[in-house]
Amino acid sequence: MRNDHVNWNKPFETVNDFASDQKVVGIRMSSPEANDMSNIYENLEKIENREDIVRFISSLVDDLKNNSEDWANISLEDYLNGMASWIEDMDGLYPESEREQLERLNWKLVAMILFTGSRYE
Secondary structure (H helix, E strand, C coil), rough: CCCCCCCCCCCCEEEEECCCEEECCCEEECHHCCCCCCCHHHHHCCCHHHHHHHHHHHHHHHHHHHHHHHCCCCCCHHHHHHHHHHHHHHHHHCCCHHHHHCCCCCCHHHHHEEEEEEECC
């Protein structure tokens, strides 16, 4: 899914909550210009298939290694809690017209990927 309402070209600490026209606090991202890892943003925008998501995950690993100061959730526990919190709040982060797509995600597959990643070598 493409996230057109996020401007990857500038750093931000908050994003618009389209449901209430307010800012949502707590999202911390650096801009591509802030480091040499701009491919992470490019990879995020290009995800359409299995190879793309693998490339994006590799970009996340590299970004954590090279730019951990930009991450709000460095430990695995904090990262997983951040994911859970974002999923709980995601309705407010997307325009209403995109929310139906979110509900059609294969949540069981997402859970399986998360689980097997904890045991697969």
